[in-house]
Structures are given as structure tokens and as C-alpha cells.
Amino acid sequence: MPHVVTQACCGDASCVYACPVNCIHPTPDEPDFGTAEMLYIDPSTCVDCGACVSACPVGAIKPGHRLPDDQQRFLDINAGQYGDSVGDVRFPVDQKFRLPMAPMGHPEPLRLSGNKPVSVAIVGSGPSAMYAADELLRYPRVEVTMYERLSTPFGLARFGVAPDHLETRSVIRLYDTVARDPRLTILVNTEVGRDLTLDELDARHDAVIWAGGAPTDRRLDIPGVDAPGCASATSFVGWYNGHPDFADLDFDLSGERVVIVGNGNVALDVARILTADPDSLASTTISRRALAKLRESQVTEVLVVGRRGPDVAAFTLPELVGLADGHANVAVDPLELSAMPNLAAAQGRPGDHVAAEKVALLREIAERAPRPGKVIRLAFRRSPEEILVGADGSVNGIRFGINEIDAAGSAVATGTSVDVEAGLVLTSIGYRGVAVPGLPFDDTRGVIPNDRGRVLDGSTPIRGRYVTGWIKRGPSGFIGTNKTDSTETVGMLREDLEAGALARV
Ligand SMILES: Cc1cc2nc3c(=O)[nH]c(=O)nc-3n(C[C@H](O)[C@H](O)[C@H](O)COP(=O)(O)OP(=O)(O)OC[C@H]3O[C@@H](n4cnc5c(N)ncnc54)[C@H](O)[C@@H]3O)c2cc1C
Ligand SMILES: NC(=O)c1ccc[n+]([C@@H]2O[C@H](COP(=O)([O-])OP(=O)(O)OC[C@H]3O[C@@H](n4cnc5c(N)ncnc54)[C@H](OP(=O)(O)O)[C@@H]3O)[C@@H](O)[C@H]2O)c1
Ligand code: SF4
Ligand code: SF4
The missing domain is CATH 3.30.70.20 (Alpha-Beta Plaits)
Structure with a gap:
């Protein structure tokens, strides 16, 4: 087989x-x-x-x-x-x-004049930084220094990936191997912009690759969003993974229902952790503080709400399979699917096999007999309109506008709305990059403007400045997506080095 x-x-x-x-x-x-x-x-x-x-x-x-x-x-x-x-x-x-043989990936040697080694600074030590370092270290004359603001490296591979995703977290072993290369130095507890400026990096290195990720969340701009009891999935993930910026937060898990706005893979991670048997998490890397709080949790239902239809839900098919066939108790109201006659078309859409598989699996889930215990409910076609706040000033629910889905798959408001009670509302509508002192920033996309990794000032590349990962392309894609991304960036750096376009220190 x-x-x-x-x-x-x-x-x-x-x-x-x-x-x-x-x-x-x-x-x-x-x-x-x-x-x-x-x-x-x-x-x-x-x-x-x-x-x-x-x-x-x-x-x-x-x-x-x-x-x-x-x-x-x-x-x-x-x-x-x-x-x-x-x-x-x-x-x-x-x-x-297609070719019968697999594509090959051997690098050409660096064509440099003189014997001086090349020194490259990488800001950050997440997946994109590790893949950039790995790619650079394929060339014998290159040395890399990585600057990481936290006391432990590897970014979201450590502080984002869910603690119950043991196989995915094992990618850290690969980064450990890269980190053992004697030509790579990782300086932790070193924040560029606070402890050290970009100009200081210029004085030490031939080039700087910014790989600082997208550390904050996209803000949901609706009334009530700042009330106690409404928080971002970014902070919740940081809390359960022991990220130093979030580890001391407290979340009120005394209500029966948590609503998660957005239905990407992060929303599914958070829903799984909230409904998992705490004993099953005890042997993972989950923060002990979060585990203790989850043991006291009164939450029995997590409602994950997307604004568009199930065929274009942001969660990926492998993650839905993991939820449906794993230990989680997941449910979909059959009405959610029957209310969308165009789903049949999605299932037959040529070339969109994944959407068809998603809809088929959601139908299968909807037909299952309800199981007792904590449940994750998936709901669709609802846009958040207002966080509802009780007399004590804290969140007691959320109002959703109900949408219709047009032929292009976009959400169109019907003008009707529904209120849902909740003790905690988590917004999981994506991450966002932040501006970096000394580098241009595209505030609309939350990225550093670049051409294939060369940082751009207007349309002109800035000498010696490169970018990779989420701060280069935006907060999407998997851990491995950063490998192709960093290979591209290092390719640009290499071209500039060989063309003599970098001021060698
Ligand atoms: C909650 C969550 C779960 C995920 N789970 C999975 C999964 O299961 N599977 C999967 O394939 N993908 C997963 N992803 C996606 C994956 O984590 C990202 O694609 C990847 O981490 C992006 O890498 P990056 O290097 O661009 O950013 P990051 O991983 O965020 O790394 C950036 C690093 O830069 C450091 N830094 C930032 N600013 C500075 C500064 N000024 N000075 C020094 N250091 C700095 C940060 O501390 C951090 O260590 C998940 C993402 C999230 C948010
Ligand atoms: N296991 C894994 O492989 C794994 C785990 C976690 C994360 N990741 C990856 O990391 C990346 C980030 O994941 P993510 O879940 O943060 O982001 P995401 O996949 O971009 O999902 C964001 C969700 O928020 C919704 N949204 C955005 N703005 C909204 C608004 N104003 N109102 C209501 N809903 C809104 C989006 O809806 P629309 O779709 O309608 O825009 C979508 O459902 C993704 O590429 C993901 O695959 C992977
Ligand atoms: S390397 Fe290719 S041929 Fe060999 S087991 Fe994997 S998929 Fe099959
Ligand atoms: S793409 Fe990478 S993570 Fe996915 S199966 Fe292949 S080697 Fe494994």
C-alpha cells in the first residue's frame, strides 16, 4: 500500500x-x-x-x-x-x-572575490529565520548571528503551535540541529530596536534579514470589544503556550459557552484546547498555569463562527479531519448546511477537490448522533456586530449579523441578527505585523514592503536589508511555507553579494 x-x-x-x-x-x-x-x-x-x-x-x-x-x-x-x-x-x-525524477536542490557555490567570510544578521529565530539560516549555512564562507527578543528561540513553532500537536512541534528538533552549526550564533534576550539598533547591526554585518514575524492580532472593530471577557486568540494561545508576554494573563472560564470569532486553524486549535480533557494535555508542553485553570473550567461548549460558508471556511481540510476523527467532540447543525443550497455546486466545482471534501466531511459530522461532553460547534454565515456587555461591565454575549452567500462566495448581510450568550469571546481573525523602527512599513497589509525579500523604499531596494516569513508576505501559511519564502530571500541576498552590491564590513 x-x-x-x-x-x-x-x-x-x-x-x-x-x-x-x-x-x-x-x-x-x-x-x-x-x-x-x-x-x-x-x-x-x-x-x-x-x-x-x-x-x-x-x-x-x-x-x-x-x-x-x-x-x-x-x-x-x-x-x-x-x-x-x-x-x-x-x-x-x-x-x-511531469518528470519521472524528483526535482533536485543543490546550491551553486558562492562566487565571491577575496577570502573574507560573509556575516549575516537575522532578526528573530522563528521558522523563517531558521530556514534562512539553514539556507545561508549551505555556503561554507557564511556566518550567521541571530537576534531573538525572547529567552528561548523558534518563535511560533514553540509559542504558537498547539501543545497537543506533538508531531508538528517536533519540527523544533530540526531547528535544534540547525542551531548546533558552529557558524550560527543565537543571541537570546536581545530585541533589535530596544537593545540594539539596525545601524548597530549594519556596523557588525554585511546584511540584515528581518524575520520578526507578525506578533500582534488583527483588531475586530466593533462596539464592546475592549470589555473584560473579550480577548484575542493571540493572547489566549500565548497564555496556554507560556509565551512570556501573555503567560500571566487570566481568562474567565466560569461560563458555559466560549464564542470564537473567525474559523481559521488558530480558532480550531483554541477550541480543541478549551474542550480537551485536561489529563490528556498534562504530558504536553502546555503552561502549568493554563492547565490548572483548564482543570477548573466550566466551559461545556465552544462555538466557532465563520462569516462565510463552509466550503470556503478558513480552516484546512487536514485540521478538520483531525478534529472530526480525533478525540474532539465536534458538531454542526444540519440547518447550517441545508440553508446553503449552493453547497452542492461547491462539491461539484471542478478543480476544488478540497472544498468538496470539506463540505462532505461537514455533512458527515452534521449527521452524527450528538455525543455527551464538551462540544465544539461550527457555525457559518454570521458576522460579529457587537460584543454584548452586562450590568457589571463584562461580556455576556455577542450579536451576529446573519449573512447570505453570493455566487462569488462573499458574505452579504441579510439585515437580521442573532444574540448568543457567552462568558468569554475570543477574536481569532488573524495576526498582524508591526512597524519596525528604521524600516518602511505597509500599514494596510501589515508587512515590510519588499521585492522577493529585498526591502523596498518606494520602488528602490534598500542596500543590505532583507525580509522573510510573516512580516514579508503576511500572516498566512504553514511552518514549511517559510522555507520556500526564506530560500527566495536568501537567493536575492546571494545575487546582491555576488554583484558586489553589499558594503562588506
Ligand atoms: C497559533 C498558531 C498556531 C500555528 N500552528 C501551526 C501548525 O500547527 N502547523 C503549521 O505548519 N503552522 C502553524 N502555524 C503557522 C506558523 O507558526 C508560521 O507560519 C510561522 O511561525 C511564521 O514564522 P516567522 O518566522 O515568520 O514568525 P514567528 O514564528 O512569529 O517568529 C518571529 C520571531 O521573531 C522574534 N522577534 C520579533 N521581533 C523581534 C525583534 N525586534 N528583535 C528580536 N527578535 C524579534 C519573535 O520573538 C519570534 O521568535 C501556527 C501559527 C499560529 C499563530
Ligand atoms: N495546524 C496548522 O496547520 C495551523 C494551525 C494554526 C495556524 N496555522 C496557519 O496560520 C495562519 C494564520 O491562521 P489564523 O487562523 O490566524 O488566520 P486565517 O486562517 O487567516 O483565519 C482568519 C479567520 O478570521 C476571519 N475574519 C477576518 N476578519 C474578520 C472580521 N472582520 N470579522 C469576522 N471574521 C473575520 C476570516 O474569515 P474569512 O475567511 O471570511 O476572511 C477567517 O475565518 C493560517 O495560514 C493557518 O493555516 C496553521
Ligand atoms: S519517497 Fe516517494 S516513492 Fe518513496 S515512499 Fe515516499 S512517496 Fe513513495
Ligand atoms: S511537505 Fe514537509 S511536512 Fe509535509 S509531508 Fe512533506 S516533508 Fe513532511
């Missing part, structure tokens, strides 16, 4: 380069790589050699015959991407003509 990619896939494409028969897609040079929710193995060409298993940093690839029960669905999901035959592919790329 062929090998299968499962939930933990973080899209770094290491398996693509390891597979001798090029059966893992999309590859980074195929057009839909940037939007794919995971990678998929073509069962008709996989020769079961196992090379991809060794290459995968998070243990996401398994032989089909050894899949545990809660991952069986991934057999169909992998195969489903390839259709019934090679001529019936789901990917837009024409796989009939």
Missing part, C-alpha cells in the same frame, strides 16, 4: 526532494504550491521506498497499511487529489507530462 501524507504536514517540501519517483505534489515549482493545504502522494506511482518518511521533519508521512484509525481518511484524501487515472488529475499542473 502506498505511503500517505497526514495531518501534521507543514508544507516544507523536504519529501518532494527525497522522493525518487516524483510522486509528491504540488512541488514548490508547481503553481498551486503556495495555496495547497498539504502535499499529497500519488498512490499509482509511489514505490513504497520510504525515503520521504526519513526526510519529513514532523513525521507526517506514513505507510498506508500502518495508518491508525483516526488517520485512515488521509488515504482517500491523498488518492483523491490524483483522480482515477493519470489523465484525470485534480491538480492544475499537467501531471501526464
Whole structure:
């Protein structure tokens, strides 16, 4: 039985380069790589050699015959991407003509005059920083110094990824290996902008790559959002993961219902943690303070609310599978789906296999008999209008406007609304980059303006300044997406070095 990619896939494409028969897609040079929710193995060409298993940093690839029960669905999901035959592919790329050999990724040596080593500063030590360092350290004459404001490295791989996602968190082992390279120095407790300026970095290094991520949340601008009892998922995630900026917060879990606004993967993480059996979290890296609070929690229902329809829900299919087939008790009101006749069209939409799978799985969940215990309810077509505040000034609910979904999949307000009681409202509507002293900032997108990683002042690249990760492209994509992103940025840095465009210190 062929090998299968499962939930933990973080899209770094290491398996693509390891597979001798090029059966893992999309590859980074195929057009839909940037939007794919995971990678998929073509069962008709996989020769079961196992090379991809060794290459995968998070243990996401398994032989089909050894899949545990809660991952069986991934057999169909992998195969489903390839259709019934090679001529019936789901990917837009024409796989009939794909090369039989996996793409190769060997770097050319650096072409530099003189023997002086190259010194590069990287600000941040999250996934994008680690992949940039790994890429730079492929060249023997390069030295890297990483500056990290926290006392422990690896950014959201440590302080974002949910504690129960053990396989995904194992990517930290890969970063530990990179960190052991003698040509890499990581200076922790060092915040650029507070302890050190960019000009000071210029005096020490030939180039600076900013990899500071998107540390804050997008603000939901509705009345009542600042009342006690309404908080961001960013702070809640930081709290349960022991992030020093959030570890001392307190969340009121004495109410029966928590509402989460937004239905991305972060919302699902938060919902899972809120409804998990605390004993099952005890052996994870969850903060002890958060665990103690979760043990006292009175929450019995977490309502995750999206403003658009289920076919375009922001959560990814692998995460929905993990929720539906794992330990979580997830429910969908059948009316949520029957109220949307156009969903049938989504299921038949050519090329949108993932949307069809999502809708099919949601239908399956909606038909399940209710289970007792803490439940995660998924609701759709509701936009937050107002956080409702009681006489004591704290949150006691939220008002949602009900939407219709137009032919393009956009939410259109119907003018009717519904109030939902809640003891805690968490906004999970995305992260946001913040401006960095000394660098330009695109306030609308929350990113540092750049051309393939070269920081731009207007349309002119600023000498020696580069950017990668969430602060380069915005807060989307998986851990592994940062690998391709950082490879691109390092490629630009390399071009500039070889062209003599950097002032070598
Ligand atoms: C809650 C959550 C859960 C996630 N779970 C998953 C998952 O399960 N699987 C998956 O594939 N992806 C997951 N992701 C996405 C993944 O974490 C991101 O794609 C990735 O972390 C972005 O990397 P980055 O390096 O750009 O930013 P970050 O990971 O945020 O790293 C930025 C680093 O820069 C440091 N820094 C910032 N400013 C400064 C400064 N001025 N000086 C020095 N240091 C600075 C920060 O402290 C931080 O360590 C998750 C994201 C979130 C928010
Ligand atoms: N396990 C994993 O692989 C994992 C775990 C966590 C995070 N991540 C990744 O990290 C990235 C960030 O995740 P995220 O969940 O923070 O962001 P996200 O995927 O962008 O989801 C944001 C959600 O907020 C909604 N939203 C935005 N503005 C809103 C508003 N004004 N009112 C109501 N709803 C609003 C969006 O709705 P619309 O869709 O309608 O815009 C969407 O449902 C994603 O790429 C995610 O896949 C991955
Ligand atoms: S088992 Fe071998 S042939 Fe199959 S996907 Fe993995 S590397 Fe490719
Ligand atoms: S995490 Fe990377 S190596 Fe593992 S399956 Fe996904 S893309 Fe392949």
C-alpha cells in the first residue's frame, strides 16, 4: 500500500526532494504550491521506498497499511487529489507530462572575490529565520548571528503551535540541529530596536534579514470589544503556550459557552484546547498555569463562527479531519448546511477537490448522533456586530449579523441578527505585523514592503536589508511555507553579494 501524507504536514517540501519517483505534489515549482493545504502522494506511482518518511521533519508521512484509525481518511484524501487515472488529475499542473525524477536542490557555490567570510544578521529565530539560516549555512564562507527578543528561540513553532500537536512541534528538533552549526550564533534576550539598533547591526554585518514575524492580532472593530471577557486568540494561545508576554494573563472560564470569532486553524486549535480533557494535555508542553485553570473550567461548549460558508471556511481540510476523527467532540447543525443550497455546486466545482471534501466531511459530522461532553460547534454565515456587555461591565454575549452567500462566495448581510450568550469571546481573525523602527512599513497589509525579500523604499531596494516569513508576505501559511519564502530571500541576498552590491564590513 502506498505511503500517505497526514495531518501534521507543514508544507516544507523536504519529501518532494527525497522522493525518487516524483510522486509528491504540488512541488514548490508547481503553481498551486503556495495555496495547497498539504502535499499529497500519488498512490499509482509511489514505490513504497520510504525515503520521504526519513526526510519529513514532523513525521507526517506514513505507510498506508500502518495508518491508525483516526488517520485512515488521509488515504482517500491523498488518492483523491490524483483522480482515477493519470489523465484525470485534480491538480492544475499537467501531471501526464511531469518528470519521472524528483526535482533536485543543490546550491551553486558562492562566487565571491577575496577570502573574507560573509556575516549575516537575522532578526528573530522563528521558522523563517531558521530556514534562512539553514539556507545561508549551505555556503561554507557564511556566518550567521541571530537576534531573538525572547529567552528561548523558534518563535511560533514553540509559542504558537498547539501543545497537543506533538508531531508538528517536533519540527523544533530540526531547528535544534540547525542551531548546533558552529557558524550560527543565537543571541537570546536581545530585541533589535530596544537593545540594539539596525545601524548597530549594519556596523557588525554585511546584511540584515528581518524575520520578526507578525506578533500582534488583527483588531475586530466593533462596539464592546475592549470589555473584560473579550480577548484575542493571540493572547489566549500565548497564555496556554507560556509565551512570556501573555503567560500571566487570566481568562474567565466560569461560563458555559466560549464564542470564537473567525474559523481559521488558530480558532480550531483554541477550541480543541478549551474542550480537551485536561489529563490528556498534562504530558504536553502546555503552561502549568493554563492547565490548572483548564482543570477548573466550566466551559461545556465552544462555538466557532465563520462569516462565510463552509466550503470556503478558513480552516484546512487536514485540521478538520483531525478534529472530526480525533478525540474532539465536534458538531454542526444540519440547518447550517441545508440553508446553503449552493453547497452542492461547491462539491461539484471542478478543480476544488478540497472544498468538496470539506463540505462532505461537514455533512458527515452534521449527521452524527450528538455525543455527551464538551462540544465544539461550527457555525457559518454570521458576522460579529457587537460584543454584548452586562450590568457589571463584562461580556455576556455577542450579536451576529446573519449573512447570505453570493455566487462569488462573499458574505452579504441579510439585515437580521442573532444574540448568543457567552462568558468569554475570543477574536481569532488573524495576526498582524508591526512597524519596525528604521524600516518602511505597509500599514494596510501589515508587512515590510519588499521585492522577493529585498526591502523596498518606494520602488528602490534598500542596500543590505532583507525580509522573510510573516512580516514579508503576511500572516498566512504553514511552518514549511517559510522555507520556500526564506530560500527566495536568501537567493536575492546571494545575487546582491555576488554583484558586489553589499558594503562588506
Ligand atoms: C497559533 C498558531 C498556531 C500555528 N500552528 C501551526 C501548525 O500547527 N502547523 C503549521 O505548519 N503552522 C502553524 N502555524 C503557522 C506558523 O507558526 C508560521 O507560519 C510561522 O511561525 C511564521 O514564522 P516567522 O518566522 O515568520 O514568525 P514567528 O514564528 O512569529 O517568529 C518571529 C520571531 O521573531 C522574534 N522577534 C520579533 N521581533 C523581534 C525583534 N525586534 N528583535 C528580536 N527578535 C524579534 C519573535 O520573538 C519570534 O521568535 C501556527 C501559527 C499560529 C499563530
Ligand atoms: N495546524 C496548522 O496547520 C495551523 C494551525 C494554526 C495556524 N496555522 C496557519 O496560520 C495562519 C494564520 O491562521 P489564523 O487562523 O490566524 O488566520 P486565517 O486562517 O487567516 O483565519 C482568519 C479567520 O478570521 C476571519 N475574519 C477576518 N476578519 C474578520 C472580521 N472582520 N470579522 C469576522 N471574521 C473575520 C476570516 O474569515 P474569512 O475567511 O471570511 O476572511 C477567517 O475565518 C493560517 O495560514 C493557518 O493555516 C496553521
Ligand atoms: S515512499 Fe518513496 S516513492 Fe513513495 S512517496 Fe515516499 S519517497 Fe516517494
Ligand atoms: S511536512 Fe514537509 S516533508 Fe513532511 S509531508 Fe509535509 S511537505 Fe512533506
